Amino acid sequence: MKLIRRSNPDPSEDNSGHNQPPDSETGRYFWKILIVDDELDIRTLTRISLRDFTFANRSIEFIEAGSAQEALDQLTKHDDIAMALIDVVMETDDAGLKLVDHIRYQLNNDMIRIVIRTGQPGIAPERYVIDHYDIDDYKDKTELTASRLYTTVRSALKAFRDLQTINTNRLGLECVLNATPAIYNLGHSHLSNFFNGMLTQVIGLCRLSPTTYMGSLEGVITTINNDEIKIRAYTDHFVDNPRFDEIHQQCVNRILYDQPITQLRDKAEVLPLSIAGKPVGYIYVEPIEALSQIDRSLITIFARQCSQALENFELHSTILNSFESAIDMLAEVAEYKDKATGGHVNRLDHYTHATALAMNVDKNEACCYGKASRLHDVGKVGIPDYILSKPGKLTTEEFEIIKTHTTLGANILGHDTAFDLARQIALFHHERWDGRGYPQGLMSSGLPLAARIVSVADVFDAMISWRPYKQPWSTQDARENIASGAGTQFDPAVVAAFLNVLDNGGFDQTIENAVKTIE
16 A cells, blocks of 8 residues: 655654645645735735744745635635634624634634734723633734734744644544554454554554655565564555565564664664564554654554564464364364264364355354364263164164263363353254254254254265264265255255255365265
8 A cells, every 4th residue: 555645844853743735836835824804915014024934944825815704715725724813803893703713613623823913902802802712812913013923923833833743642642542452352363464454553653643744655564483584464565666675684684683774764664573572573664754753652652562462362373273272172082982973073164164154154253163063072972882883773762862962062061161152052953943853852943053054064964974874875865855854954044055055066075075984
């Protein structure tokens, strides 16, 4: 992404007040001052008196209005006016005062500095005006000599700049606080999304408000893990830049070996990412103009926040990987106990995941469905081997025992709320749509969707697989059996989604794996 921002003509100056855009033709910056007076001579004299005026290395752009209405039109065109010199008596005796109220309370412009000046102080007494109107100064035109006018204007512009500095700090703090929940709310986000979001936030901080003066920005985020260095996020075309290799090496040398930067542009910023004092990467941004001290401080704070978030992300990933490993180990225990179902849990994972996606389940949730399905038969660890491997039909008593694998599995998984979805699947995957299933004989319409999906997937895979008590069915026969069970044994919506994936080849490889297991 190429970001266009306003440039500061002199970065050595304090940038906190430089909020006006440059002139479109010259590229120079100005303080915009609005002169509102119905006397042309007064407006002309004001321009002449301030013709050589500069403040913070910036001169003045004058905007004139001969009436309050003309002033309102100019304010609509220019939302970055720093100061207004407003006459009181114009088209009406209080036109200037009404204009002040409109600026403050209709336009909600609290930044512009307003100086009232009048040639008829008796009509608008100074004390009354100061007490009742939100102005910054009151001057009688007779006392506004060139010297005093200079002092008045300089004081107003300095106040305007200082207010902008305070506002920039407020915006920066707001941006950091708004960004913090997002960078800690990692969940199952892919790591690349995290880093792209991080870079976006840093660039966003560099663009806090018009008081940040950046012409364009390029940036990159890189992480370092032992000898592995990865580019995680970058702005458009930046990595294709022929200077990138040189920039990258300079940043690595700075972060890893504390070598001075000698060949980067003088306005570039290298922000280290570290965990427990150990460098783990860097954020590099390259604005055309130097960042102000405010901007630099803000993005440095944010880089620290990002470092902490990165550490949390890695801890989260470690915990998540451990959790998934625990699922796989439990599933392996169950499958080892029931050797006849070799590869069943892996295939069930795929069936469940794909069917959930076909039903418009969020991809992360669908992935959880698939993982949790792997533990649907974990309760079989408590079923005697002679029943699990019996080649013939089970007796009534034996079938009652086999049915207990649902409650056994739920009890095993019920010790940790992290396994709650898997517990529900283990308990309910043999319940039926018509309420004639087990262990509780519940109508599955009121049960979790994941359990209803596993119910279909489990039966389908059992049919096409070899068991001690039967030969595998053909895919077509299994399909027909699943279709005939819609509305009685299975949720019709789940059957429709499952068969849609099946008919479109989504299970071909999984079914082929099942056939290979049989062979």
